[in-house]
Amino acid sequence: MSGTHQGSRDQANPLRQLGLDQLRRRTSVKWREYPDDVLPLWVAEMDVPLAEPVARAITDAVALGDTGYTAGTAYPEALAEFARRRWGWDGLAVERTALVPDVMHGVVEALRLLTGPGDAVVVNCPVYPPFYGFVGYAGRRIVEAPLGDDLRIDLGTLEEAFRAARSGGRPAAYLLCNPHNPTGVLHTVDELTAVAALAGRYGLRVVADEIHAPLVSAGARFVPYLSVPGTERGLSLMSASKGWNLAGLRGGLLVAGPAAAGDVARVPFEVSVGTSHLGxxxxxxxxxxxxxxxxxLLTGLDDNRRLLAALLAEHLPTVRYRPGQATYLAWLDCRGLGLGDDPAAVFLDRGRVALNSGLDFGTGGAGHVRLNLATSPELLTEAVRRMATAVT
Structure with a gap:
């Protein structure tokens, strides 16, 4: 049922509800990292008001002084019902979940449960930059398995990486980004089934970062990793953080396949207690x-993907953009502009638009930028106009 956007006709587009003056009053990193003459289309924050049901729940809690430690299973129960309704998946068992402070700290905990210091963690680059930082923080080492030219998982390359990661017989893990950040690619049932079979053959444990799962375009389908055959020993990290812009209200869930229940049971109390009750x-x-x-929101993002494609075709026709089926991120190949390995620096210096540098995403990122299109059509239009002036 994902991608149906079934309630969008009754709601105003959240991306059209805040003006630039209102956004500049925000104190989060997106709006404070750069001077006021810069349009920030970089970090994964959305330019939206808080969803009313979320705002009401927080306000009610504050009115009650309900600001202590978290308890109960309401969060995994709500996620399990969402998974049934949106993804047609009824395999999320509440008893096989654990609270974690947020998704990336949950990834670190999962890697600590499954591997030892110095063990290998395979990633598909170009990929979300914190994968590199947090894997290093966990005391593990990265083995890259670059995406194919079509920006999809290359199973041959992945197998080579799995073989290298397991050389010497040490434990290893595969940190899967599903949907993929920065490309917005949705992995298919067949792709994920092949990944699971490959991981089983080489004895790697899979940890899936599925934080962008709610953000799927119309007509597309998100496939939870743990819903495909052969994933019984897998782990997934999920959260409402990206879908509803809740990064400042931290709270994630570590979800286990049936054969990984024992791993989730070993999540230390000290980890789960770090989760925010308000989150x-x-x-x-x-x-x-x-x-x-x-x-x-999803309808508005679909509109923005089409708008961005049209704007680039008009103003920056040599920039290659393949609209993703998920996330609110756009991966732009700017190599045709002749701006070198770091075009984001040029767009910032000459155009006063802040984007993410592709260099931070690992092998394959040179000459690329990541653009956050979860903003108003007006700001998106102005950003592309500025980018075009930066190269003329």
Whole structure:
């Protein structure tokens, strides 16, 4: 049922509700990292108001003084119901979940459960830059398996990486980004089934970062990694953070396949207790009651993908853009502009537009930028106009 956007007709587009003056009053990193003459289309924050059900849940909690430690299973129950409704997946068992402070700290904990210091973690580059930093923080080492020219998982390259990661017989893990950040690619059932079979053959444990799972375009389908055959020993990290713009209200869930229940049971109390109670309240409300707001957002993101493609075709025709089926991120190949390995620096210096440098995404990122299109059509239009002036 994902991608149906079934409530969007009843809700205003959240991306059209805040003006630049309102956004510049925000104190989060997106709006404070750069001077006021820079348009920030970089970090994964959305230019939207808070979904009303989420705002109400937080306000009610504050009015009650309900700001202590988190308890109960409302969060995984809400996510399990969301998974049934949106993805047709009924395999998310509440008893096989654990609270984690957020998705990336949950990834670190999963890697600590499955591997030892110095062990290898395979990633598909170009990929979300914190994969590199957090894997290093966990005391593990990265083995890259670059995506194919079509920006999809290359199974031959992945097998080579698995073989290298397991050389010497040490444990190893595969950190899967599903949907993929920065490309917005949705992995198919066949692709994920092949990944699971390959991981089983080489004895790697799979940890799937599925934080962008709610953000799927119309007509597309998100496939949870743990829903495909052969993933019984897999782990997944999920959250409402990206779908409802809740990065400042931290709370994630570590979800286990049937044969990985023992791993989740070993998550230390000291980890789960670090989860924000208000964060859990917010994420629960988002999954339980935020569907109509999400549908309206997804429609707005679809509109922005089409708008960005049209703007680039008009103003920067040598920039290659393959609109993704998920996330609110656009991966732009700017090598045709002749701006060198770091075009983001040029767009910032000459155009006063802040984008993410492709260099931070690992092998394959040179000459690329990541653009956050979760903003108003007006700001997106102005950003591309500025980018065009930077290269003329």
């Amino acid at each position: 859990v309240i917010a994420h629960t409300a988002a999954f339980r009651d935020g569907g109509d707001w999400l549908d309206a």
